[in-house]
Amino acid sequence: MIRNPILPGFNADPSICRVGEDYYIATSTFEWYPGVQIHHSRDLVNWTLVRRPLERKSQLDMRGNPDSCGVWAPCLSYADGLFWLVYTDVKRYDGNFKDAHNYIVTSPTIEGNWPDPVYVNSSGFDPSLFHDEDGRKWFVNMQWNHRTESYGGAPKHPAFDGILLQQWDADTKMLKGPITNIFPGSPLGLVEAPHLFKRNGWYFLTTAEGGTGYDHAVTMARSRTIDGQYQLHPDTHLITSKGNPEAVLQRAGHGQYVETPDGDIYHTHLCSRPLSPHRRSPLGRETGLQKCVWKDDDWLYLAEGGLVPNVDVPAPTDAEPIAKPARIDYSFDGEKLPIDFQWLRTPEPDRIFSLTARPGCLRLIGRESIGSWFEQAIVARRQEHHRFRAETTLEAFAPDIYQQACGLTHYYNRHKFHALVVTLHEKLGRVVTIFSCPGDFPHGRMQFPAGSGVSIPEGPVELAMQIRDNDLQFSWRSSRTNYWETIGPVLDASVISDEGGRGEHGSFTGAFAGLFAFDTSGRTKTADFSRFSYEAIPG
Incomplete structure (x- = not known):
């Protein structure tokens, strides 16, 4: 079994990537240096921290970044013989502005030295990169609207102004073509953390919604074309603990889809384990992993049913958990x-x-x-x-x-x-x-x-x-x-x-x-x- 959380302690916003038999998860590091934690596994059960690639001034300088700013929501993918890491460096949290700068950096290996990143845009945070079957690459991020009553500590939906899509030119290392707002989010609101993948002619979009508190959720939508219109999942959400205070894993949301070589389906998500009586989470937002299944309607569902994430999840192999020293x-x-x-x-x-x-x-x-x-x-x-x-x-x-x-x-x-x-x-x-x-x-x-x-x-x-x-x-x-x-x-x-x-x-x-x-x-x-x-x- 997979025992959740698979990455205990502060490991938020998990982006998962498979290359052959190897799995990698990148998580946010915020103001802590070096930037971006990358864990490795070959069985989805046992995970080892192997790299923090943003380790030089030319890659990342967070002096002056307020608390809970810095590196938000990295996205890790693999294409064209390279690992692609997309991330945000957020320079402001309180008040109406975020000042979120997005970057891309590539490397042929996880463990080696990563080169300097390329600046992409600053229209919002939580960027990701999708490599389409025709070779085109698409950059998506949420758009931040500062003309609202939303501010740090009290997020409001109008500030989370939908998911933007634009093509990325890997040769010129620049965005090109029209900018399209492809998804306004569900009625839950606070849409962020977009990730795209494709299956059976459908473009699937998973996002995080509800804020990263106790109403957090993974929302799913799909479209026949990459630029929309995207229709919502029959249950709106794929994973959430919202309205289930008895669940062990709370604040579930913000994750990414992955398939094993044998076709088994899993989805990462962040979560927390609050302590009573104050309902506070000293371990922060941790990383969980849920087994999923495709049903006849071509929608993804949790394998165990419902929306609430499970602590114990069937693993794709018979790998045994390796006990860590106390x-x-x-x-x-x-x-x-x-x-x-x-x-x-x-x-x-x-x-x-x-x-x-x-x-x-x-x-x-x-x-x-x-x-x-x-x-x-x-x-x-x-x-x-x-x-x-x-x-x-x-x-x-x-x-x-x-x-x-x-x-x-x-x-x-x-x-x-x-x-x-x-x-x-x-x-x-x-x-x-x-x-x-x-x-x-x-x-x-x-x-x-x-x-x-x-x-x-x-x-x-x-x-x-x-x-x-x-x-x-x-x-x-x-x-x-x-x-x-x-x-x-x-x-x-x-x-x-x-x-x-x-x-x-x-x-x-x-x-x-x-x-x-x-x-x-x-x-x-x-x-x-x-x-x-x-x-x-x-x-």
């Missing part, structure tokens, strides 16, 4: 970060961290604050379990002033984080304390649940956080003791989620566990971390 211990003795880790926004990582300055350690270089949109030293990995423990050893950090700080963080964005902090206090000396920013409103004001903190001796110090569903507890120990000491109260971990702060449409990435350092004095104080561990807690 605990992963990361060392920093290589030339590159472990692949699970990312950082924020900047294409110049040498300015925020080094793996060679002190062999065996990750050195973070204190730059701007933990709430910056431009250059902050934070290195983190996704939260993949509702219950986990993360630990690190801080080998060296000698702050000269309270403006210099480093530590361990449960992080979502600049307004939603909890951090266990080592810094300097004028009277207590070097201390461990807590910074907490539990939501977007009213002003993203930081709180200090442990007050001035606890004095700690010089030398190495270990930091830990343990999360059980909605509860987070920080602890620490020095090299002179053998026991962990808790610090501060139990914190609300549920706000480190999509729905924390201003609600379900306010932000849509996912929670991370990681390391940070800042120096708002401008003196670039460094912090050396020798290890990091992530351990799933049963239950």
